[in-house]
Amino acid sequence: MSNSMLEYSKTVLKKVSFDTLLFCKELKKALLTLLPEEVEELKVWLENFITDKPELQQSLIYLKA
Helix, strand or coil: CHHHHHHHHHHHHHHCCCCHHHHHHHHHHHHHHCCHHHHHHHHHHHHHHCCCCHHHHHHHHHHHC
């Protein structure tokens, strides 16, 4: 089931990527919900996802915490 939460989180983040504040809010929720190994997977996915979206670069700060 937990892998489905990771996929769900990715789907939500894709859908809200038009709004930086909403994206950051959903990212914070995902980081609190997912298991540590899933967070690592999400980090890799996120770094790839935002490479061509400079407006979302600020969301990387949540990965450092």
